[in-house]
Amino acid sequence: MSILKIDGVTKTYANHTALDNVSFEIPEGCIFGLLGPNGAGKTSLIRIITQITGADSGKIYFKGERLKPDHIKDMGYLPEERGLYKKMKVGEQLLYLAQLKGLSKQEATSRIKTWVDRFEIREWLGKHIEDLSKGMQQKVQFIATVLHEPSLIILDEPFSGFDPINANLIKDEILRLRERGATIIFSTHRMESVEELCDNIALINHAQKVLDGPVKEIKDAYKTDTYQVIGNGQLMVTSPDFEVLEQHSNHGIFRANIRLLNNTSPNDLLRYLIQRVEVHSFVELVPSINEIFIRKVKETTQHA
Amino acid sequence: MHKIWLIIKREYLTRVRKKSFIIMTLLTPLLLAAFMILPGLLISMSDETETVMVLDESGLFEGKLENKKDLKFVPLAGTLEDAKTIYQETDNTALLYIPEMTLDNPQGFTVYGKKNISIQTQVRLENILEGEIENQRYLASGLDREMLKKIKANVNLTAINLSDQGEKDNNAIITSVAGVAGAVIIYFFIFLYGVQIMRGVIEEKTSRIVEVVISSVKPFQLMMGKIMGIAAVGLTQFLLWIILSFIAVTGVSAAFGVDAAPSPAAQYAAGQVAAQGEDLETEDAAAVDNPQEQDEFASTLNDVKQSFSNLPIALIFGCFIFYFLGGYLLYGSLFGAIGAAVDNETDTQQFMMPITIPLVISFIMSYSIVLKNPDGPVAFWMSMIPITSPIVMMVRVPFGVPAWELLLSMGLLVAGFIFTTWIASRIYRVGILMYGKKINYKELSKWLFYRV
Numbered sequence: 001m002s003i004l005k006i007d008g009v010t011k012t013y014a015n016h017t018a019l020d021n022v023s024f025e026i027p028e029g030c031i032f033g034l035l036g037p038n039g040a041g042k043t044s045l046i047r048i049i050t051q052i053t054g055a056d057s058g059k060i061y062f063k064g065e066r067l068k069p070d071h072i073k074d075m076g077y078l079p080e081e082r083g084l085y086k087k088m089k090v091g092e093q094l095l096y097l098a099q100l101k102g103l104s105k106q107e108a109t110s111r112i113k114t115w116v117d118r119f120e121i122r123e124w125l126g127k128h129i130e131d132l133s134k135g136m137q138q139k140v141q142f143i144a145t146v147l148h149e150p151s152l153i154i155l156d157e158p159f160s161g162f163d164p165i166n167a168n169l170i171k172d173e174i175l176r177l178r179e180r181g182a183t184i185i186f187s188t189h190r191m192e193s194v195e196e197l198c199d200n201i202a203l204i205n206h207a208q209k210v211l212d213g214p215v216k217e218i219k220d221a222y223k224t225d226t227y228q229v230i231g232n233g234q235l236m237v238t239s240p241d242f243e244v245l246e247q248h249s250n251h252g253i254f255r256a257n258i259r260l261l262n263n264t265s266p267n268d269l270l271r272y273l274i275q276r277v278e279v280h281s282f283v284e285l286v287p288s289i290n291e292i293f294i295r296k297v298k299e300t301t302q303h304a
Numbered sequence: 305m306h307k308i309w310l311i312i313k314r315e316y317l318t319r320v321r322k323k324s325f326i327i328m329t330l331l332t333p334l335l336l337a338a339f340m341i342l343p344g345l346l347i348s349m350s351d352e353t354e355t356v357m358v359l360d361e362s363g364l365f366e367g368k369l370e371n372k373k374d375l376k377f378v379p380l381a382g383t384l385e386d387a388k389t390i391y392q393e394t395d396n397t398a399l400l401y402i403p404e405m406t407l408d409n410p411q412g413f414t415v416y417g418k419k420n421i422s423i424q425t426q427v428r429l430e431n432i433l434e435g436e437i438e439n440q441r442y443l444a445s446g447l448d449r450e451m452l453k454k455i456k457a458n459v460n461l462t463a464i465n466l467s468d469q470g471e472k473d474n475n476a477i478i479t480s481v482a483g484v485a486g487a488v489i490i491y492f493f494i495f496l497y498g499v500q501i502m503r504g505v506i507e508e509k510t511s512r513i514v515e516v517v518i519s520s521v522k523p524f525q526l527m528m529g530k531i532m533g534i535a536a537v538g539l540t541q542f543l544l545w546i547i548l549s550f551i552a553v554t555g556v557s558a559a560f561g562v563d564a565a566p567s568p569a570a571q572y573a574a575g576q577v578a579a580q581g582e583d584l585e586t587e588d589a590a591a592v593d594n595p596q597e598q599d600e601f602a603s604t605l606n607d608v609k610q611s612f613s614n615l616p617i618a619l620i621f622g623c624f625i626f627y628f629l630g631g632y633l634l635y636g637s638l639f640g641a642i643g644a645a646v647d648n649e650t651d652t653q654q655f656m657m658p659i660t661i662p663l664v665i666s667f668i669m670s671y672s673i674v675l676k677n678p679d680g681p682v683a684f685w686m687s688m689i690p691i692t693s694p695i696v697m698m699v700r701v702p703f704g705v706p707a708w709e710l711l712l713s714m715g716l717l718v719a720g721f722i723f724t725t726w727i728a729s730r731i732y733r734v735g736i737l738m739y740g741k742k743i744n745y746k747e748l749s750k751w752l753f754y755r756v
Contacts, residue, residue, distance in 0.1 A: 014750060050519040052737070069522075077519040083512025088318060099310050100520040144516070 001064075003028040003152055003183045004049065009058030011044050018044035020207040021058070026185065026200065028151075031178055033198035033215075034187040035289075037297055040204045042187045043080065046154055049185075050077045062152070073102040076145040080156035080187075082138060084129045090140055091125035094147060101148040108147065115143045119169075135166055142170060146177060153177060154185045159193060171197065191290035203293060205300045215289065222292050225260040226285040227269060233277030242269055257285060307521045308529045315504065315533025320540060329544050336545075337552035354397040354425060356415075359387040362405045368436050375428065388416065397421070400429065407444060410437050480675050483699040486624045489542075490631050490694050491667050497538040497632065498639035498659075502652065504530050505643025505736070514736045523733040527644075528725075531636045535629070616702075623701045626714060631694025634721040635659060637728035644735030645743045666692035670699045678703040687713050690720025727752065 002025035011019040018041045026032045036042050047053045049060065051072060060067040062074075084093055091112065098108035116122045119139055129137060138161055146153060155174070159167045174184055174197065186198060194201065195215065202212035211218065226245065229235075235254050237244050241264045247256040254277070260269060266284070273279055287295075319325055355376045360366055369377040377400075380387045384401060391399040399416040413433060415421055442449045505527075508514045517526055642655040666686060674683040678700045687697040687705075693713050697705070734751040735743070 014754075047737075052515065052518050072520060075519070077516065079512065079515040079519075081512040081515065083514070083516065085318075085513055086507075086511055096310065096314055097516065097520070100307055100517065141516075 001028050002026055003063055004185075005061040006045070006049075007059045007061070009045070009048060009055045009060065011041075011048060011053070011055050017207045019048075019055070019204075022204065022207075022209045023058075024202045024209055024212040026183060028183055029178060029181055030199040031174065031184045031186055031197050033194045033201035033289075034185055034204070035189065035191070035194065035201055035293060036204035037189055041207045042204055043156065045204070046077070046156060046185070046187060050075060050154065073148065074150050074152060076101075076148065076150040076153045078141060078145040078153075078155045078158060080160070082141050082161070084137060084141060084144075086130040087128060089126055089128055090121075090132070093129060094140065094144055097144045098147045101150075103148050111147055111149075112143070115147065119143065134161055135163060138162060139166065142173070146173075150182065152183050152185065154187070156187045157190075158186065158188075159190070191288070191293055195289050201289065203296055205297050208300070210296050210300045211292070218292065219286055219289070222287045222295075223284070224287070226257055227260070227266060228255065228257050228281070228283045228285050229269075229273060229279060230255045230281040231273070231277045231279040235273075235277050237272075239272060242272065253280075308525050308532075311521065311526060311529025312533040312536065315530050316536045316540075319500075319534065319537045325537070325541070329541055330548070332545055333548035333552045336549050337556045340553055341556050355394075356429065357387065357391050357394070357396050357399045358402065359384060359399065360402045362402050364405070364407065364410075364440065365402060365433070365436060368439075369432065391416065392418075397425065398429075407437065407440055479702040480699075482620060483702040484670065484675070486620065486627075486698040486701075487667070487670055487695045490624075490628050490698055491663065493538055493542075493628065494631055494635045494663060494694075495660075497534050498635050500534050500537075501531055501636050502639040502643035503649065504534065505640050505732075506646065506649055506652075509644065509736050509739075510648065518736070523736060524729045527637065527640050527729060527732050531633065531640060535632055535636070538632075616704075620702055623710070624698060627694040627698050627717070630690075630714070630717040630721055634690060634694070634717065634724050635663070637721070637725040641728035641731040641735070644732040645738075645748060646735075647739060651743075662691040663695070666695040670696055674699050684709070688716055690717045690723075693717055693720075730754070 004026040006025070007023050009019050009022045011017070022041070022045065034042050034045070044053070048055045049067070051067065051069060062071045065071075088096070094112045095105070095108050098111070099105065103111070112125075113122075116125060121136070121139060124132065124136065124140070129140070132140070142158070145155070158170060158174070162170060171193070174186075178184060186194075188194065198215055200212070200214050201218065203210050213221075231254060232252055233254070235244075235247065235249075235256055237256075237258065241260065241262045243259045243261055245257040245259055247254060249255075258269060260266065266282075270279070270282060273282075353374050353376060355378060357378045357380050358365070358369060359380045359382070366379070371377060378396070380390060380399075387399060387401070397417065398421050401414040401416065403412040403414075405412060410433075415426065415429065439449055442452070508517070508526075514526070521529075638659055642652055642659070645655060646652050669682065669686060669692075673680070674686065674696055677683060683696060683700055686692040687700055687709070694717065697710070697713050701710070730752045731748055734754050741747075
């Protein structure tokens with residue numbers, strides 16, 4: 001069951017197209033990576049989902065229903081450009097934002113308590129935002145995003161501005177939220193965190209979706225049947241079934257990237273190698289999301 | 305509605321709890337009280353009884369110099385040298401020396417003092433002596449001064465409106481004061497709090513909180529919540545100013561034993577007396593010394609009170625509230641739109657112009673044209689056009705405005721602020737998410753028709 005279904009969404013501004021007939025689905029309970037270079041249309045799409053702006057055409061379904069204003073209270077949004085009222089106290093600010101999401105005062109107050117205890121920031125409650133460091137402000141804003149326990153959490157570049165320790169803290173929180181059943185959309189152009197966290201991704205470039213699906217399937221689809229072999233000896237591949245893409249040799253130790261051709265299996269390659277050299281390591285080369293991303297972006301940019 | 309209420313509450317509470325708000329609210333009535341009390345206090349401090357010793361060698365003024373509350377005369381006898389010696393031993397203000405003289409040629413009056421004798425005292429003595437000489441000359445020529453006073457005429461025009469509603473007492477000046485006061489308050493309120501709306505929007509925009517908030521509420525709700533919250537702040541401040549001013553003025557005057565500050569009516573009355581063509585220089589002395597003129601003063605005061613009670617207070621107050629809120633809403637939403645269109649306050653100048661110009665023009669026109677001719681064509685049209693009507697109509701209302709004009713003007717104002725709010729909300733919803741772009745009017749007009 002998908003929590004969010006985006007169906008043919010198009011959005012144009014005066015002089016450019018931000019989204020061009022974009023469709024994909026986000027399964028419930030997953031961490032979904034919305035990827036794309038800067039200016040690809042990620043933020044436009046997020047603003048349409050959070051109903052800050054409307055689409056020119058296309059439909060969006062949230063939990064099977066057409067998107068409507070009432071859904072907002074079931075979403076939490078952390079924008080890329082963080083911001084809080086500088087002159088307000090942390091406690092008041094969290095209470096205000098939670099109440100705007102429809103939480104009652106008592107409910108909001110008790111949840112704020114649990115969260116500040118978990119983040120060990122209880123003593124900040126009476127401080128003004130402007131007196132906090134940037135990282136502290138980000139923590140407060142993260143709490144504000146998830147305080148009303150939304151089932152869809154949208155995080156735009158959530159790790160920017162965090163030091164590694166706090167980034168890990170937020171990462172753990174994201175995983176914990178997924179365990180509790182929330183779906184997380186995670187918009188970024190930094191790929192390191194994607195492979196670690198995301199179950200599914202969609203890649204947007206030049207206003208168009210170029211790729212989407214579960215991370216594992218995408219990686220499988222982009223596998224090139226290439227294996228990296230490290231071993232001892234003089235490697236000379238003469239078989240037409242195997243293509244050597246790259247080969248280095250140093251003090252008798254070689255390293256080679258070899259692709260399988262003509263439907264041969266890795267075992268065929270191993271057998272072929274064992275007869276000729278001493279194999280120390282044999283690893284399948286799986287493209288990283290980053291490589292797929294760069295390749296896809298280059299491809300689609302050339303087409304465009 | 306619940307969310308708008310939350311926004312109003314936040315806008316209101318964060319502003320009302322600011323130190324600057326509390327200081328301004330407390331300080332202004334105190335300053336006002338100080339301004340009203342100080343002159344009175346200073347006068348009363350110099351208000352000690354002065355004693356003037358008189359050596360009258362002419363005998364013309366013997367027994368004629370009456371003691372006043374704050375001015376006493378002590379007759380002396382003997383030579384001038386003796387008198388000087390006696391005077392030196394006292395604390396008295398001055399020694400007045402009247403040499404041998406005749407009524408026809410009263411010359412040689414001299415006043416001696418240990419310190420400089422104030423101009424005020426000199427003028428006062430001169431007036432008293434002049435008056436007495438004139439009195440004696442009248443007597444000598446067989447004329448009775450009292451008789452002359454009865455002959456002297458004093459004309460005070462009472463203007464009456466012969467309108468459909470029957471006769472109405474009409475005092476143009478009082479009416480003007482009432483109208484202009486209302487207009488001035490509206491003018492300042494729009495500026496003071498309109499700019500606060502603008503600043504608030506810019507603050508939300510530059511601190512980037514706006515994207516978080518409008519993922520929870522509609523931009524229109526956020527804008528209206530802010531406008532209404534700030535209106536409540538303004539009303540609170542005005543109300544507190546009125547209450548605190550009253551307490552401060554009465555409290556301070558009671559503490560210092562000074563007559564409560566001259567009310568506008570009394571000030572006006574003083575002006576009226578002065579305007580009657582009386583000789584200003586002698587007025588101070590005359591007004592106090594002459595019981596008849598005091599009567600005149602009192603009667604003018606009564607006229608003023610009468611004029612005030614003749615004004616349709618309920619109507620004026622009702623109109624004030626209406627135009628106050630209408631004008632604020634009309635301009636407030638435009639100020640909000642400006643705040644949304646720019647990135648920081650320095651960029652607001654070009655957009656402020658078209659808002660400030662109608663306000664300033666209607667203010668100037670109110671003084672220069674509308675007051676002189678409250679029923680003329682300029683007054684009529686400016687009180688119909690919504691961008692000028694809150695100020696101009698407020699000036700006209702106390703003079704009496706036909707019901708249809710008033711209703712039409714109010715209707716147009718309502719239509720006007722619905723229209724500006726619509727424009728503002730279109731600009732606002734685009735502008736608050738737009739960063740780093742230099743905005744011009746062409747761009748703004750495009751925003752009106754964006755589909756968002």
